[in-house]
Every structure is written in C-alpha cells, then in structure tokens.
Amino acid sequence: MPCTRGDVNSKTLLSPIVKQFSHNCHVSFYHTPDLRWPLNRLLPHRYNELIGLQHMKFYLIDNCVIITGANLSGDYFTSRQDRYMIIQDHKPLSDFFDDLSRVLCKISFQLTPDGKFILDKEFPLSPVSVTQRGEYLKRSRSLVLDMYDGYRTRNTTAVSPALSSTQPPDTWLAPLIELPPLHIQLDSRVTKLILSLARDGSCVSLGTGYFNLTQEYVRAMLDKPRVNYSVLMAHPTANGFLGARGAAGGIPYAYTALAARFLSRVSNLKVAMFEYVRSGWTYHAKGLWYSESPGSKPVLTLIGSPNFGKWSRILFCIYYLR
Template sequence: MKMMYLRRLFTQELCPVTHTDLMGCLQHSPQQLQQLLSGGFAGAPGLESLSWLHNLAPCFPLRGDQIQVIHEPQHFYQTLMQRIRQAKKRVVLASLYLGTGQLENAFVQTLRHSLQAQSSLRLNVLLDFTRGTRGVANSKTMLLPLVREFGEQVQFSLYHTPDLRGMTKRLAPPRWNELLGLQHMKVYLFDDAVIISGANLSNDYFTNRQDRYILIEDKPLADFYAQLIERVQEFSLAVSADATEGLHRNWRILPYEGTKEQFIRLAKERVTNFVQEAYQRQLQRQELDTEADTWVFPLLEMGQIGIHHDSVVTKQLLSNCIAGSRLKLATGYFNLTQEYMDTITHKCLAQCSILMAHPNANGFQGAKGPAGGIPAAYTLIAKSFYESLVRRQQNHRVNFFEYQKPGWTYHAKGLWYYLPNARLPNLTLIGSSNFGERSVNRDLETQVCLVTDNMDLSQRLQAEADRLYDLSTTAERDIVQRQVPRWVQAVVRIFRNFF
C-alpha cells in the first residue's frame, strides 16, 4: 500500500489519504502513533491545519537555529566560497550552469584548492547539458580542468533532456534547444550543510540579481539531497577527462537515442524509488526529535520524466488556505499554470499578494531577437489573470506587486503563508520553481516546504519578505495599461508552455 500510494503521488493521481492509511503500512511505537495522529508537529498545536504535509513528503525535523536566511547576492557568493574552503568530505553542486567570468573563475580556483588540500574530499557537479555547453567558453570548459586534474575525486555530469533527440537535436540552434527542458534544480551542499536557492552560479547571481537562499545545517537533509543528485547523475551524461560525454557506469541508455519511453520509465523509477525509501526511513525512525520546532519537506518536480510532486503539494497548499489566512507568492517570471490560477481564484481563501519582476527588472529586458519580448509576454499573462479575477469578483482578495531596483534584476520566487491572526509566516516554499508551465512540465526542479514554530526564524523569514516587497509597487493599473506588441500576443498563445 505504501509503495502504491507514493507512486500515485509522483504521477499526480493521488487523493489525500488519511493518517489511518499511513498507520496500516508500518509498525509504530505509541509515541510515533500519537505524533502522527496529532499531525506530526509536536509541541506546535497551532499548525494542525498543515498536518497533511506529513502524508505527502519526507519530513526532516530540526531547530530554527539550524537555518540561516541569506538576503543578498554578495552574501550568497561569500557563503559559497567560505563553505567550499571549509569542506572536508563532500561538495555537491546542482545548478543550471556555471558562468565564465572573474568571480566564477575564482569559484573554480577555490574548488581546486580544497580538492588539493583534502584528498578525501569529493566533488559532484550536476548542470544542464544544453545550457552548460553553450558557446566556446562555457560551464564544461570551466570545470573540465578539475576533472582532468583530480580524477576520481570529481564527478561532473550534464543532464540531457530526453525530449531533445532526432532531427530536433541535430538542427535546433543553441538557446532554442533549451526550450525543450532543463536541469533547473539549485542545490549547493557542503559536508552536512545545504543551500537551497533559485540562484545559478554566475556573475549576475553573485552581484545584482536578487534571488532567495537559505542554508540548512542538517546531516539527514544533506544526505537526502546528496543522494538525490547522485540518482539524477546516473541518467545524466558523465564528462570524461578527454572532454567527451558518455553514459554513467550504472546506466545503459542515452537520453537522445533508443526508446524515449524506456529512458523516462527507468529514470522515473530511479528517483521515485529513492524518495519512497527516504519516506519509509522517516516513518520507521524509532526515536522522534522532541526538540524540533521546524520541519523541512523536500519537494521534487520532474515533469519531463513523469514526476509531479512539488506541483501536487503546491496546489494542495493553495487550496487548503483557510479563511483569514494570508499568502505571499513570488516569481521571477509570471507564468502561473492554469491550474494554479484556477486554484487561487476558486479554492484559495487567503488574502494573496503576488510579487513579480517589473519589466525593467526582468533579465530578458533589452535582449536581442524574440527574447526581448519575454517581459511583455509575462505582463500579458499577468494582465489576463487579473482580468479573470475581476470577472469573477476575486480581485479584492488578490493583489499584484512589481519589484524594481535600479541596476538590478529580479529572480526571487517562493511563497510565505500566514495562518489566521499570525503576524509572522508559519510556512515558506523556497527553491528553483517559478510556479510556471516550464517548472511543472519541462524542467527538473526542487524546493523545500519549511514549516516553523520558531519565533526567531519566522521573524527572519518575515524580514526576507519585507526586503523584497519594500522594493515593489502595486501593479494592477500598470499591468492593465501597459502595451503589449501584437507579435508577443501571438507568440504567447502558441508558445506559453515553453517559457
């Protein structure tokens, strides 16, 4: 029953199950039984309405003081560098790409020095194939010297979407081939600490591109993410010292050859079985952490290999918002799925504030070619959603804000949820998902759902949200009045699922 339940969850076929369903799957001590029946948030009775989360994802209980909220890109970069220097056992980096500038070169040199200083240190890097090999100087050329110099200490992998194959793979030019799907997870792990973020490893994200970042010091969670990245590396392409990309030693099917369906089935099995095992270990723990005041639930979304987990949890969170609660949702690119917009409109009872990039803070503003129309496309989608809220008389409950800071671009995403009468957030989602069509159907994503009863952590999460919203202005009137070129309107109708 347990395996069947989680398989249904990962294929978006589930109906919420009762705690009794879970109880029948495993043997529990009376203490475990009491905690699960009370919703799993021991010592935090105000969080009962969120207890359904324990049915849907592995849970890592910890204390609020194990979590650091990072606010600025420069601090993010400094933290990465410091943690690499201090690492003794492992560094695991999962990102879309690594840039090629001065800061990125210093980043690679720091990795080199740590690998030289610690012969027991292992470096695992997972990037996207199409983005990571774009141009003459790219992520691959940046990291290849480490592969050559340190041999078995370094495992460098490039995820290749199974959708890019055949004539499309041969003819689609760089940038355009990235539309079909990407490795988009942002996980940066150092020994027993992990940074979950939406930021990539490049100059903008280290200087003037605003994102979100939290550092969690917890060995079980770090082990979970290290092992997850290893699973994805198995069905990714391994980069060798001779600069070729080939199969991982545990894999036999190239993502762009053979049967696409077989590749997807086997890749899905790798990830699904891993998460099921993690969930089982969580429920079988004999000792419960009675000091926990914070609970972390890792969420995955890998639509191109048939895994829909994060979107199921996100939709249920939106639909379970109770009357009197508040919700703040942020996205760097406003292209919410129709299902998310319908849920906010018809099932969500919270007062909602949606934060997005002003066109001037959009990373595509001023880009050459069709990419230059992307900011207008996001405006059009936001305008359409706002007008639908007006028609359904829900616009009083949903407000729009746009972030703008001179010289900066905006890439922060996530969610803060406040229970009724709560001044501070009780829950946050943070990670790589933009809550859009790409996030659900095309890219590999991960974010964590963090629930806390720790006052200090809630205050720090509130300060994070305030810093973002303080640089925003209300946007409903501007969204409606802003002109959108006709060609952009046509492109959005046809290609909305690709950006």
C-alpha cells in the same frame, strides 16, 4: 548538448577542472529525454531549453545544505536579488541531497578528462536515443522513486517517537522533487494542495521572477475567493531577459502582459501585485508563503527553484518548511 552553446560555455569552463582533478572531481550534464531527434536538430541552440532543462539548485557541504533558486554566475553575487536558505548540521537531509545528486548524475552524461561525453557504466542508456527512450524513462523513474521512497520510509521511522512526545517538534521540513519527463510531480501537487486548502481570511504570497501561473493554480485560487493573495514579480527593467537579442528581448514585457491578463481573470479575488524595481538589479527570487491572517508571520513556506509557471518540463527541487 545545450551546455556546449557558444565559444565559452559550461563544458569549456569545467573541462580543465575535470582534467586536472579527475581523481576527485566528477561532472555530469543532464539532458532532457524530450529533446531528441528531430527536435535537437531543428531547434536553434538558444531555444533548446524550451523543451526542458535541469533547474535544481542546491549546494551540499558536509552536513550543511543550501537550497536556492540561484545559479553561480557572477550577477547572483553582485546585482541579482534571490533567496537562499541554509540548513546546518542535518545529516538525514544532507544524505537525501547527496543521494538525489548521485541518482541524477547516473542518468546523465559524464564529462571525461579529455572533454568527451559518455554514459554512466552502470546506466548505459542514452536520454537522446529514440530506440532506448522507453527503457530510459522506466529505469530513471525507478531509480529516483526508489531513492525518494527510501528516504521517506527512514525519515518516517525516525520522527515517529517525536510525534508522541509531550514536546513535539515545532518545525517540519520536507524535500520535494519535480521531474515531469519521468512523471514525478510532487512539487506541483503539494503547491496545488496548499492553494486548495487555504482557509478563509488567510494570506498566500507568491514570489517569482517570471510570472505565468499554470491553469491548475489559477483555478485553485479562484475556488478560494476569501483568501488574501499577493504576488511579487520582476518589473520589466528587473527581468534578466531585458536587452536580450532577438525575440528574447520582448520576454520582460510579455510577462507583464501575462500578469495583466491574470489580474483581469481574478478580478473577484483579493489580489495585490507588486513589481520589483531596483536600479541596476534584476529579480530572480521565488517562493510561497502562507500566513493564517493578514499581518501575521508565515507558518509555511516553499523555497527552491520553481516559478509556478507553465514551463512544465523542468527538473525542480524544493523545500516544504512548516
């Protein structure tokens, strides 16, 4: 399990809590079904996440939801620039994230009070089993889509009266999910749609700590040469991988090289690129903002954990806010 890497890890941190508060504490560990034998035996532990990982970051307290790209490690509270949005007193949205969390926990490994990993009693299929792979993917996809479609149906029914009102809502919010191993890619489809429908003279701003746009996004931008684009990314000195041991230490400069290659490819577009630099700080914020004209306030934004990159085997959750 990737969470057991090193002497101090997620399992060693959470096991005492589960043991002491087993009556009201539940901990699950997602494992991508793409990391199975023989890859899980051949790949070094630190490179496991190249195959896939759980990247959703949302925090739910009663009817309040915080969605962000931030983890809960110490530097996010002290010296790591990130982005957070709080939606308060919104029961339908809170219920959605509660249901999403429950479904993802069900298809994951469960941490027991004695520090072992077991399967959920109601979902006894292992994501790493070669023989159960097909059934695991089929049933997992069905559980997630049933949950999502149920929310969408209930929400559509609830907002229908508002659509015909003389004073319709001025803000729309929609949660999107991205689970590539289960062939669920709502976030990337909506992101591509936004880029494809951007009007001439409008502005699209992207923020990402790790700049490596997918070819689909680049092609969508190339098809809109009259749109103004701006990109904010981490300077090598503000990249979280700076100073890492081994090959990982070169990652910050690799992203700068990718940005330079991107600029040369889109030389006919109006693109402004910026690098975040702040002494002692790293940059991890991500998102998309759409404005109807230069200098005007955004009318649409995406907030969540995606980096808009080619790392396509990750689980994401994102807000579409308009």
